[in-house]
Amino acid sequence: MAVSDYTPLYMTDLTEIEETNDLSQLLTKTNKERKISSQADYQVLFLKKTPKVISLVKQWNPSIQLIAFKLLVNVSKEELFQVARSSLKKNQADYILANDLTRISADKHLAYLLDNTNSYKAETKAEIADLIFEKVRKND
Secondary structure: OHHHOEEEEEEEEHHHHHHOOOHHHHHHOOOOOOOOOOOOOOEEEEEEEOOOOHHHHHHHOOOOOOEEEEEEOOOOHHHHHHHHHHHHHHOOOOEEEEEEEEEEOOOOEEEEEEOOOOEEEEOOHHHHHHHHHHHHHHHO
16 A cells, blocks of 8 residues: 555646745645646656544454555564554554565565564565464454
């Protein structure tokens, strides 16, 4: 869901940026006000943060089994678990799959499925899928 973390707000060329003394003025504009020039060599895109969808899931359906995912880069196992468990609690997820991008390759994918107290290790994508399936089916 990382693709939904931000949404486009306003796009302009460098000319408008250079002419504006206060960039915060551009945060109130929309592109409905004028056409974006296709002649400019560079465009600047302003994005705004959107609500995290995962934080709303349990509000929409409190009885749903929610599996969250947390991908970090080059962190210790302890930090990965700490961040993942924090996200697990914050989003009221039943499980969270925590993994580190540096531990993922074409044939290996080290990951941990965590709940509030336990952790389960998987080392391939197939093992990850089987582990999630097993836990979801067990809680059904």
